[in-house]
Amino acid sequence: MSSPSARPRIVVVGGGFGGLWATRALSGDDVDITLIDRRNHHLFQPLLYQVATAGLSSPDIAAPLRHILRNQRNVEVRLGEVTGIDMPSRAVTLADGERLPYDCLLLASGATHAYFGHDEWSRDAPGLKTLDDALAIRRRLLLAFEQAEACDDPQERAALLSFAVVGGGPTGVELAGTLAEIARHTLKREFRNIDPSHARVRLIEAGPRVLASFPESLSAKAQRQLEKLGVEVVTGTPVSAIDGRGFALGDQFVPARTVLWAAGVAASPLGALLGVERDRAGRVPVASDLSVPGHPEIFIAGDLASVVQDGKPVPGVAPAAKQMGAHVAMAIRARLSGKPAPAFRYRDFGNLATIGRMAAVVDLHGFKLSGLLAWWFWLAAHVFFLIGFRNRIIVLINWAWAYWSYQRHARIILGQDKAT
Amino acid sequence: MSSPSARPRIVVVGGGFGGLWATRALSGDDVDITLIDRRNHHLFQPLLYQVATAGLSSPDIAAPLRHILRNQRNVEVRLGEVTGIDMPSRAVTLADGERLPYDCLLLASGATHAYFGHDEWSRDAPGLKTLDDALAIRRRLLLAFEQAEACDDPQERAALLSFAVVGGGPTGVELAGTLAEIARHTLKREFRNIDPSHARVRLIEAGPRVLASFPESLSAKAQRQLEKLGVEVVTGTPVSAIDGRGFALGDQFVPARTVLWAAGVAASPLGALLGVERDRAGRVPVASDLSVPGHPEIFIAGDLASVVQDGKPVPGVAPAAKQMGAHVAMAIRARLSGKPAPAFRYRDFGNLATIGRMAAVVDLHGFKLSGLLAWWFWLAAHVFFLIGFRNRIIVLINWAWAYWSYQRHARIILGQDKAT
Secondary structure, eight states: OOOOOSSOEEEEEOOSHHHHHHHHHTTTSSOEEEEEESSSEEEOGGGHHHHHTTSSOGGGGEEEHHHHTTTOTTEEEEEOOEEEEETTTTEEEETTSOEEEOSEEEEOOOEEEOOTTOGGGGTTSOOOSSHHHHHHHHHHHHHHHHHHHTOOOHHHHHHHTEEEEEOOSHHHHHHHHHHHHIIIIITTTSOSSOOGGGOEEEEEESSSSSSTTSOHHHHHHHHHHHHHHTEEEEESOOEEEEETTEEEETTEEEEOSEEEEOSOEEEOGGGGGGOSOOOTTSOEEOOTTSEETTEEEEEEOGGGEEOEETTEEOOSSHHHHHHHHHHHHHHHHHHHTTOOOOOOOOOOOOEEEEEETTEEEEEETTEEEETHHHHHHHHHHHHHHSSSHHHHHHHHHHHHHHHHHOOOTTOOOOOOOTTO | OOOOOSSOEEEEEOOSHHHHHHHHHTTTSSOEEEEEESSSEEEOGGGHHHHHTTSSOGGGGEEEHHHHTTTOTTEEEEEOOEEEEETTTTEEEETTSOEEEOSEEEEOOOEEEOOTTOGGGGTTSOOOSSHHHHHHHHHHHHHHHHHHHTOOOHHHHHHHTEEEEEOOSHHHHHHHHHHHHIIIIITTTSOSSOOGGGOEEEEEESSSSSSTTSOHHHHHHHHHHHHHHTEEEEESOOEEEEETTEEEETTEEEEOSEEEEOSOEEEOGGGGGGOSOOOTTSOEEOOTTSEETTEEEEEEOGGGEEOEETTEEOOSSHHHHHHHHHHHHHHHHHHHTTOOOOOOOOOOOOEEEEEETTEEEEEETTEEEESHHHHHHHHHHHHHHSSSHHHHHHHHHHHHHHHHHOOOTTOOOOOOOTTO
């Protein structure tokens, strides 16, 4: 329902870092932008694990897309789901049947979990991509301790207090480290029949080391910091089975009522609508200007794009998505004025990962930090980049409080009412 | 699974104001208390409408019961649902089959919505009692504006922008006032196809005036303040039908896609387990010491108790529940030491209701306030009574921010993922 206009119509699919940064970069352009997202909010995904582990509440790390873009008059925000792309006549179709014609299209619909052909594991090993995922994981974690407190059977109780995180990338490391902190510190003194600090937290990585995208020395440091926090790190062993009772490593079955999945990522299924070749993870290999080969009017940004630079894939991290988004804005501008688009070049400012309370690793092109100093660096960077002024203050206060008190204020179990 | 002990066993059902205040008042006593709740948190119910209307997030007004009681060593907190009371052998049974024997029992399980024999209305007119209720209402409100923005049909769009709140008590007045504020101020400039300030907000009260528990002059002032905020107040007319398209007042059908229920309250069904006479709302008439007649070892506090004082029922408000809880602690102590329990006497400190931004009414035994001054009074009282030091600061910051910016930070639609 856009008003009739002769201005070029830009459709942006996805309000994550790629789509939002492209949209904002076009704020001064004489175009009509429609930003479509299935959810009403932009999510600061790097802090999503904090919602899952009850340290932050949902609104702390999310802001309504409409609100972020309220003053950008060339944008219309639409809550909706894209179900088709009519490439010959240049229009996307939404689940409610509406057709949105475009002159340029940006697909920035991100990524989802992948279970490597074991989709049946998704029920017992939830992954972490959306706020609803985070609240579901929070519910599981907190309920496991509650059920253990009420349990008379020592074996069952041990299984309830056995937690596993599958995947030793940044998300897995964050989840495992924070889980150990919750068990050892946050819940201290609160139970009468169990000692939460006896909970076992295992981090399972199929590859040879955690945080494989970091230099080996930092991986080793990260593993030591995890172990100091109380996490048992298992490397070099893939998980071979997961069910409601636990998981298997080779022939060995490990009872664990709570298994979280942080191992696999697959690009959004929207890439399949383009009918072009995709890589193993479902990403779309793009031309140097981030357009789809053969379709100079369609662009990809963020986790859905497969970009190889200097022989290495550009990683699926927030800074890369933002840079791609900003580049697509430039490429669209070039295309609309008939000029050739410049080639995208990823600027890698470094790599950060947090592990838990006062523990992190930082790699800034060979300048390496770990431990407390790295944690402060990580904290400052993340709060600084959090969208919206208000959120930053609240998140800082929450963190300061959590730091001094070891408490996590969002330990509220939601979603118990079947009806809602 | 309590450890064997010769100390008197107190079972408290419900961690609301009644149950929690009784439990805390017994902190110094030589007893073993088990506090059972279906949810893991104490909820500051007077601010629940703020979660429903996206002004606060869930953890702002809730705290884990375990955490509140962590230092009270004579309490064990149990997440669980009471399904039976074996009065002859003095034990409650839980849904998981466990039996908890008691020497004294306190039932403080509160109230739920009542649809006056029209339970079929519950699907289309949700009520507000739990955090899950609040998040479901928040989702409906925000989705109505989103759907209106995407809607081409003027009639359907008007129905989507038509909101009704049934029931002119404090909760209905708060919801209607805040809804009008959201439509007129918060969402300003954020939509492109609709003008949210054209939304119609109706407050329907079957009786002759809103806030019937206040003096007539304050009811009139409240109605004028509501109308100034943009609410259409309809009194003297009961709703005769509700479905997914709207509601009926007598013969007149009013299209409204969002109808909220704030009209009826029924006491918790646990009262029925006692097998004693109950009043029309399901409340249990209690003896002067708040015990169940014929069962001096069973007490009732809060919304489940029917207490008549000076010919008038004690109202179902937080201060009354707290006072009853504290009194039950005294009565239990008296009973355990073989002394007669004193009679409960409700101290009415006054009556407050908020209407919306800078609008409220206050009645302190004839000393009446309304408007801005009443609003500041209401705000101070509610933030002061909010449990937990941390929450107070965060809530104050959120409120200060909302006040100056007209923004509501929790406008995040949750619960869209079918799987969670």
